[in-house]
Amino acid sequence: MADEKDYHGKQNYIMLLGVIAVLLVGMVGISISMTGSNKVIGIVVLGAIQFYVVLANLMHLKYEPAFINLVAYLSVVFILLFFFGVAPDTIMVPLAITK
Amino acid sequence: MSDVSIEKVPKGRLGVWFLIAGELVIFGGFIAAYALARFEYPEFGSKEAAGALNLWVGVINTMILLLSNWTMVVAHDAALEKNAGKARTFMWATILLGLIFLGIKIGYEWPHDFAEGHTISSAKAIAGAEPGSEVMKTSLFWNYYFLMTGFHGLHILVGSLTIFGVIVSTSKGENLHRVELAGAYWHLVELVWVILFPMFYLIK
Numbered sequence: 001m002a003d004e005k006d007y008h009g010k011q012n013y014i015m016l017l018g019v020i021a022v023l024l025v026g027m028v029g030i031s032i033s034m035t036g037s038n039k040v041i042g043i044v045v046l047g048a049i050q051f052y053v054v055l056a057n058l059m060h061l062k063y064e065p066a067f068i069n070l071v072a073y074l075s076v077v078f079i080l081l082f083f084f085g086v087a088p089d090t091i092m093v094p095l096a097i098t099k
Numbered sequence: 100m101s102d103v104s105i106e107k108v109p110k111g112r113l114g115v116w117f118l119i120a121g122e123l124v125i126f127g128g129f130i131a132a133y134a135l136a137r138f139e140y141p142e143f144g145s146k147e148a149a150g151a152l153n154l155w156v157g158v159i160n161t162m163i164l165l166l167s168n169w170t171m172v173v174a175h176d177a178a179l180e181k182n183a184g185k186a187r188t189f190m191w192a193t194i195l196l197g198l199i200f201l202g203i204k205i206g207y208e209w210p211h212d213f214a215e216g217h218t219i220s221s222a223k224a225i226a227g228a229e230p231g232s233e234v235m236k237t238s239l240f241w242n243y244y245f246l247m248t249g250f251h252g253l254h255i256l257v258g259s260l261t262i263f264g265v266i267v268s269t270s271k272g273e274n275l276h277r278v279e280l281a282g283a284y285w286h287l288v289e290l291v292w293v294i295l296f297p298m299f300y301l302i303k
Contacts, residue, residue, distance in 0.1 A: 013172045017165060020293075024161060028154070031301035043297045050293045058168060059119075059286045060279075067105045068116045075120040079127030083134060091138045 016057050023050045115280045119287050122254075126291050129250070133243045133298065140236040144303040147233075148240035151215060153208070157300035160203050161292065167196035168289045171262075171282045178278035183269050186278050190262050193285060197259045201252055212241070219245035244299055251291055258285050 023046050030042040056062040061072055105113075137143050144150065174189035212218075219242060228234045258281070265281045268274045 011172075013169060013176075017169050020165060021162075024158075024165070027297055027301055028158060031154070031297075031303070040302055043301050047293060047297045051290065054286060054290045054293060058172065059283055059290070064112075064116070065105050065108060068108065068113070071116055071120045072123070075123040075127065078124055079131055082128060083131040086131070086135055087138075090135045 011057065013058075016053065019053055020050055020058075023053070109276065111276065111280050112283075115283050119283065122287055122291075126247075126250070126294075129243070129247050130294055130298065133247065136239060136243065137298075137302070140239065142233050142236040143240045145233070145237060148237040149299060149303045151212070151217065152244075152300055153211070154300050156203065156208055157296055160200050161296050163196050163200050163203070164289055164292055167193045167200070168286060170196060171285045175279050175282045178269075178275040181272070181275065183272040183275060186275065187266050187269060190266050190278070190281070194259045194262055197255045197262075197285075197288075201255055204248065204252055209245075212245075217241045217244075219249075247295060248299070251288070251295060254288050254291070258288050 027043050027046045027050075030039055030046070034042060055072065061069060142148060170189045170192040174186045174193065177183075177185035177189060220238075228238075261284060262281045265274075265277045268277060
């Protein structure tokens with residue numbers, strides 16, 4: 001078994017958490033100051049960056065072997081597959097019950 | 100990505116990553132279902148739904164969770180330095196912050212929502228309401244909100260118990276590798292919250 005010191009570098013966690021906090025402030029700022037689709041797009045983009053920073057850096061995924069990266073990112077792919085697979089039936093075709 | 104071969108990865112860490120991937124799919128299913136409903140029903144952003152949530156309480160809770168992630172990585176660093184005492188101290192701090200998060204959620208936010216008539220079923224509110232009416236749609240928002248924040252809260256509780264277990268198992272300075280495994284699970288809780296927080300509190 002490999003010691004994690006073998007491949008985990010020493011990270012600057014204060015900086016990482018600072019980045020996450022700045023992204024959080026950015027999202028709250030967008031939520032307060034913007035409206036409509038620009039607001040949603042801005043929040044989703046910053047949220048996606050925050051998600052990546054936590055997953056890759058805080059959870060050390062970027063230091064893990066390719067197989068573990070595949071397992072983790074494949075779960076995200078499954079979620080997107082579910083979303084875009086179902087979206088045409090719910091968003092584009094109004095359900096009778098909502099009428 | 101590391102070029103370390105998969106055979107050299109400790110089995111415990113491999114198991115935790117499979118658990119995390121499974122949890123991501125479960126939470127992802129909820130999140131995708133909510134996003135689909137959100138597109139369908141703009142009423143989710145009304146004052147009777149997401150608009151009724153207190154943004155600043157959500158921000159405070161997010162900062163508390165972020166702080167708990169910092170205490171957990173400090174515990175992890177201490178474990179790497181074989182400093183079991185420091186690791187345990189910061190794991191206790193992580194548990195405390197997790198319980199504060201839960202306390203605010205269950206002790207302040209939820210009772211406030213209940214007092215306004217919002218529950219997971221909102222049976223009273225929807226009694227006699229027409230299918231497809233606004234009250235039905237805002238009620239659906241509260242279904243999602245309580246289900247997902249409740250499920251997330253359950254994970255905080257399980258994470259806290261897991262960290263407590265690691266504190267006990269490292270009391271003799273052994274099993275310090277478990278700190279990282281508990282930490283990975285704890286960061287999953289943060290990972291899910293960075294999606295739930297904007298979804299419920301910011302996109303109104």
